[in-house]
Amino acid sequence: EAGVAQSPRYKIIEKRQSVAFWCNPISGHATLYWYQQILGQGPKLLIQFQNNGVVDDSQLPKDRFSAERLKGVDSTLKIQPAKLEDSAVYLCASSQVTENIQYFGAGTRLSVL
Amino acid sequence: QQPVQSPQAVILREGEDAVINCSSSKALYSVHWYRQKHGEAPVFLMILLKGGEQKGHDKISASFNEKKQQSSLYLTASQLSYSGTYFCGTEISGGYQKVTFGTGTKLQVIP
Numbered sequence: 423e424a425g426v427a428q429s430p431r432y433k434i435i436e437k438r439q440s441v442a443f444w445c446n447p448i449s450g451h452a453t454l455y456w457y458q459q460i461l462g463q464g465p466k467l468l469i470q471f472q473n474n475g476v477v478d479d480s481q482l483p484k485d486r487f488s489a490e491r492l493k494g495v496d497s498t499l500k501i502q503p504a505k506l507e508d509s510a511v512y513l514c515a516s517s518q519v520t521e522n523i524q525y526f527g528a529g530t531r532l533s534v535l
Numbered sequence: 536q537q538p539v540q541s542p543q544a545v546i547l548r549e550g551e552d553a554v555i556n557c558s559s560s561k562a563l564y565s566v567h568w569y570r571q572k573h574g575e576a577p578v579f580l581m582i583l584l585k586g587g588e589q590k591g592h593d594k595i596s597a598s599f600n601e602k603k604q605q606s607s608l609y610l611t612a613s614q615l616s617y618s619g620t621y622f623c624g625t626e627i628s629g630g631y632q633k634v635t636f637g638t639g640t641k642l643q644v645i646p
Contacts (some may be wrong), residue, residue, distance in 0.1 A: 426576075453632055455637075463638070463639070463641075464537070464622050464624070464636035464637055464638055464639050465577065465636045466636070467634070467635070470632070470633060472632075477541075477632075477633070478633050487579065505573070513576060513577070514566075517632065519632075522565070522567075522582065522626065522632045522634070523567075523582060524569075524579065524634065525578050526576035526578070527576060527578050528575070528576050529576055
């Protein structure tokens with residue numbers, strides 16, 4: 423069974439630039455999560471989708487972050503414009519509706535200079 | 536509210552045991568445990584549900600005290616492969632599936 427796919431693995435940008443991350447969840451997983459993990463901390467939920475609807479985006483900085491999940495499958499997370507404090511690993515995870523076990527992708531490591 | 540884990544870090548020799556604790560200020564529906572090795576994604580270990588049901592790893596055990604909103608992860612006869620950072624995640628209500636991850640416990644097993 424294929425796991426959660428994310429791209430790119432690494433991205434280096436300058437502050438005020440924009441960046442986008444892509445995630446393809448495990449086939450059949452209706453729930454998709456985007457997390458931000460700052461070095462030395464636990465993953466922090468940014469947004470949670472169930473199919474193509476948003477379940478929770480209470481911690482998403484909406485002035486600069488946006489996410490979409492068209493057709494209820496893959497998803498993109500965008501930052502525009504980026505700030506220095508956005509440097510982190512962005513993790514995507516997916517789970518089945520009936521079983522809340524989250525499977526994580528390898529993540530995208532973002533460095534904002 | 537982010538759950539609090541203790542200890543923050545621990546070093547073990549192979550074969551020794553360890554306990555990692557997770558504490559929440561809110562009533563919990565479930566507690567999840569994940570392990571993350573350096574530079575890798577978190578990997579699911581175990582989920583403990585309100586009412587006593589458990590699902591997960593056959594070499595790692597855990598407990599869930601619903602009244603105290605606490606969970607403990609027990610690592611027995613540790614192996615080098617157990618090294619990594621352990622995160623607990625707490626879920627307040629079933630069906631919603633939002634998990635809030637804790638502060639993490641860094642475990643290092645040495646020969």
